[in-house]
Amino acid sequence: MRALAQLTLANTREFTRDRAALFWTFAFPLLFVLIFGLVFSRDSAAEYEVGLINQDESPQASVLVDTLEAIDVFDLSRGNLADEIASLEDGDRRAVIAIPSGFGASIDAGTPMSVDIHYDETRQSSQQVVVPVILQAFEVAERTLTRSQPVVRPAFQTLRSERLSTIDFIVPGIVAFSVMNAGVFGAVNIVSLRERRVLRRLQATPVSRLTLVSADLILRMVLVLAQSAILIAVARLVFDIRLDTNAGALAALAGVLVLGGLAFLAIGFFLGSFTKTEQGFFPVAQVVTFPMMFISGVFFPLEFMPDWLRPVINVLPLTHLAEATRQLMIGGATSIPMGISVAAMAAYLVVFVALAVRLFRWE
């Protein structure tokens, strides 16, 4: 027991006195959360610059102007047509609306009147968001002017009380991705000890292989939990992400993260048995972890992935860790049932521990 405690203490000291290791374990994932959070945070709802030129003094034209002004996501600027078109061409406007003179008179006369909407069709958001909103505003204005009532009134009933935002989706992904890195790259410790012949030296003492590996596991799992707790706490404080704070759910989350961390550490030990040096280990670990980061549903929902890739994605360990983490943090249905994800991670753990034990070398 004293040996296990001392070895764990030694590993902890080696880790906490290594600034690079501290950065990659704690600061790097946190940067990910902060960057994604600032990009996708719901507080910074997008605003679209829209130019409006009213060449008609009629009350009917005022109704249309008022309707457009009531749209929150539009930042209206009023000017003359030439300047606004120039701004559109420079990319400073998403659309320019020109109400022609004689608009009111034409409505009074009952003849339809064209209102020009200028936009840049190469900008996706203009076409998909701005133009439909303008058209909707036109309909609202038209009903006001014709005093007609809508016959079909939509009433949205969402599954969850709160709408799920992108950051709610991404934070569990980043947590899973960080656990993967802490696990796989955590195995570099054994590679480094072997390269520096410390393993050989330890072999000459009565300390057992089990004690040696257990000391490593204890530190790595504490790091996995600490890293995840910091990430989740910061994301919740800064971006108010959704989190199931029920004690049972949090305990299950910790369990899933430790299981995933152990599975990835075992994979790291396995990879480490093929590399002689610390320098040789990193590229191998990168090759394994990097593709998973993009296709395992960490940053994009699995539904976005092409069908032919799904069989591959469905067996990747990060897919299961990310899905299980997300389900426990935000609840609701996921693409893969929880039981299957947990079983898959347990299978990875057992298989790769067996392989790592078989391939273990002191030197």
Added chain:
Amino acid sequence: MSVIEVQDLRKSYDDVKAVDGVSFTVEVGEVFGMLGPNGAGKTTTVEILEGLRPRDSGAVRVLDLDPGREAGDLKRKIGVQLQQVSLYPRLRVAEVIELFASFYGRAGVADHLLALLGLEERRRAFVKDLSGGQQQRLSVALAMVNDPPVIFLDEPTTGMDPQARRSLWETIEQFKAEGRTVLLTTHYMEEAERLCDRVAVMDHGCIIAMDTPEDLVRTHFAEDAIEFSQRDGLTEADVETLPAVVNASIQGDRVSMFSDDVPASMAALLQLGQERGEPIQNLRLRRATLEDVFLKLTGRTLRD
């Protein structure tokens, strides 16, 4: 009583015979040296005795245990220092000692060992900030954490400056004075001559000579060595035909000759030099050393 018994030990890697039929015994309280160049099989032999490598064949007992089958029990009792271990760089010296002590269920041994190895002032230093010699001393300290009766030291003074080397020699002499048995490998003949009660000279996996350092030299060289520098007037044949000279060699401008009767050889040499008009410079007389023995037995120097 023998502490280490080795009988016809063999170990091959692929087709290289690293250890090729080695036999020796080491008695209690003895400092036993294995002398030889790199690749002679010293380290492989020692690591088999320490229970770190399996042997192909041969009988081995250390403290009456078989290092192959009883490695666990053996490791608790012996002290080991290995070559080229870079310990935990970000641990402090005293922390590393307490870590290793914990493997033997011990604690609180750092002060004593730091004093013994002259590392008191570095106790709070990080391992990565130690000099090469200090790291070597730390690794010898680690071999002492379990207060072992037998200590294996594999080239303990490699990379040390002469002063640090001398101070480690004193420490090893102290181990001996305490009644501990030491098995030491080295390729410094001066180290073997100073420390070892007996020396086994190894080359190509075999022990080619084994005795006390004095007897090794006496067996192979009944003579003393006369050395001098010259331009190029004298050939090996000239020197070998001088009275009482048994063996001579010329390396560059430096001539060594071994003589049964130093005054007779020296007088004849000076006379020959005068006749040839060849100045005999830097003339000196010395005892034959283990280095000379090794050169005679293998035709190579220890550093080759």
